[in-house]
Amino acid sequence: MAALRAIMKTTAARLSALYLILFAICAILLVFYMTSLSVHMLEAQTRDTINEDVQRLAAGYERGGLPLLVRVIEQRSRQPGANLYLIADPNGRILSGNVESLDPGVLSTNGWTERPFSYVRYGEGVGERPNRPTTGRVAEHRAIAVVLRLPNQLILLVGRDLGEPERFRLVVRRSLMFALGTMGLGALLIWFFVGRRALKRIDNISAASRRIMGGDLSGRLPVVGAGDEFDRLAENLNMMLGRIAELNEGLKQVSDNIAHDLKTPLTRLRNRAEAALAGKHSTAEYREAIESSITESDQLIRTFNAILMISRLEAGYSAESTVPIDLDTILHDVVELYEPVAEEMGVGLEAGVDGKHTITGNRELVGQALSNIVDNAIKYSAGSSEKAAVTVKAESVDGEVRLTVTDNGPGIPEDDHARATERFVRLEQSRSRPGSGLGLSLAKAVMKFHGGRLDLSSVEPGLRVSMAFPASKKAN
C-alpha cells in the first residue's frame, strides 16, 4: 500500500492517471456512439422488413380482397417469429392477429409509430382472456409498427419486435465495456510496474547522490546504458560532478601552489628583513634592503592578483562585462606596447591582420591575455637565434576568430603542451627566467571565459599559441 502511495506521488503515475481518465471518457463516448449507431441501423433494417411485409400484404389484398388479407394474416400470425400483425375495428377492438394488447393510442396513429411501443403477444397474456385488462404483470415486448387504415375502416397494424436489436445493443455494450475494463486493468498493471521501475532508478540516483554528498566525491550516478532520459540526466549530472571535481581539484592545486610559490618569496622577504636588522649597516645598505623587500612584495602582490583573477574567471561568465570588441585594435595596441622591449631584446615583432575581426568579449581581458602570450614569446625566443622573431596575427578560420602568436624560439615539446597552461607550471627550460608561471594559465582562463580555447602547437622551430574565439554574430 505504501508502495502504491509512493507510486501515486510520481509524475509518471500522475500523468498515467490523467491519460487513463481521458481514455475512459473517450471509450465511453465510443461505446454510446457505437451502440446507438448499430441500433439505428437495425431499426432501419426492421422498417425495411415491415415495408416489404406491407407491400406483400397489399398485393394479397388487391388480389383477394379483405378475406384473403385476413386469412393471410391469421396464417402468418401462427408462425413463430418477430413479426406483428393485427387487424382491429375502427374502435380499436382487436379482431385478428398475434397481438393480445398494446399501448393505447398506437392504433390511432396513421403510418409509422413515432416511437417504440409496448405490447403483449397473443397467448402470453394473463389467463388468455382477451377481455381482461392488462395489469403490467405480463411479458411486455417492444416493437415498432406501421398502422394502416383499410378502405372499410378496419385498422391494419404490421410491425416487428425490437427484442433482437435491443439484445444486440446489449451485447455490443457489454463487449465494449469488457474491452474497456481489460484495457484499464492492463494500464494499471503497466503503470504499476513501469512506475516502480522508474522509482527504483530514481532511488538509485538519490542514493548515489547521497553517497557523493557524504564525501565520496569521486562517486558517480549510475548509468544503465539504456540511453533513455534517466541515463541522459545521470550523464549530465555526472558531467556536472566532473566539472565540480575539476574546480575542486583546481582549488586544491591553487592552495598547494600558493603554499609553495608564495612561501618561497615570503621566506626570502623575511630573511632579508632579518638580515638587515641583524648587525650594523650603512644607511645605503638599509635602503637597499628595504627597496628589495618592496620589489619582492610587489611581485608577491602581482602573483596574488593573478591567482585571484584566474579563479574569478574560472568561476564564471558575466555577460555584462562583454561587448563587441575589435581584435585588430587590441593586437596593434599590444604589439605597439611590446615593440620597444622586443627591439631591446633583439627580437623582431610583427603584426599581421587579414581583415576586420570583431568578437563579443572583454577588451581588458583579451589585451592582458595577448600581452602575456607575446611577453612569453619574446622572452623565450630572445637570444635563441640570430633572427629571433615573433609574429602576431588575427585571422578568421573555420568560423572562429584567432589571434596567433608564433615565435621561432626553442618551443615546447609536444608532450608538455597541456601542462604549460597549468597554474604555476614552469617547464624545465624556463625555471631560470623571471615570471610567475601564471601568464599562460591566465590566458587560458580568459579564453575559457570567452567560450574559446587556447591552443599550443609546435612550429619548426618554435611555438605557436593560438587564442581561438567563437565568431560573434554580426554585432551592430
Add this chain to the structure above:
Amino acid sequence: MVSQTANAGDLANKTSMKILVIEDDREAADYLEKAFAEAGHNAHLARDGEAGYTLARNGDYDVLVVDRMLPQRDGLSVIAGLRAHGDDTPVLILSALGEVDDRVTGLRAGGDDYLTKPYAFSELLARVEVLNRRSAGKDVETVYRAGDLELDRLSHTVKRAGKEITLQPREFRLLEYLMRHAGQVVTRTMLLENVWDYHFDPQTNVIDVHVSRLRSKIEKGFDAPVLHTIRGAGYMLRAG
C-alpha cells in the same frame, strides 16, 4: 650626467593634502593614516559608511579614499550620496573584490579611480596625489611647460630649449600625461591605464622601455635630466 634615479621625497614639490580614509579595517586604516602623514598629508579616518558620509559632507577634503565594503553604509552608496548632493571631491575606491566589471561598477557609481587590494602604498599615494583637485585644472591648458621643455597639445609639437623634438603619437601621449602631472609620481600602471587605456599589470618592464625611449629623445643633447625614475614607485617629470 646626474643620476636619474631618485626618491619621491627628494624631488616632489609637496602640497599637503587633506585626505579622508573610510575603511573599517582598523589596522589598515591606522597604517594609511600614518603612511599619508609620512608623505606629508593630513589623513582623517572614518570606520563605517555613515560616519564617513557625515565627515565627507562637512569636512573640506581634497581626496576621499573609500573602501567598498563598509559597515552601516556601502562604499558605493556613500559616493553616490555625495555625488547626488553635488559634491565632486575626487574619490579613490579601494576594493577587495576583483571581479572583471567591478572597476566599471565603481567608476559608474561616481568614483574617480579604483584600486584593488592588496595594493602597494606607493601606488595608492601616487594615485591619490594625482587625484588631488587642487592640481586639477590642467585639462584646459593647451601648452604644458616644465623648465625648458614645452608641449603644445593643439599642434602636437614638443620643444626643448626652442628645439623641436619629433615624437611618435604614443610617446607624445606619454609625455603629455607625465607633463600634466609634472612634479607628481606616476606609477607604471597609471601610465598603462592613462596612455594605453589598459588596466592590467604588464609582466615585463614594457613601460620602462617606453619611458627610457622617450627619455632619450627629450634628454639627449641636453644637460639637465627632466624625467626621473622614482625608486619603488614610478616616474616623475620635473625640471631642475
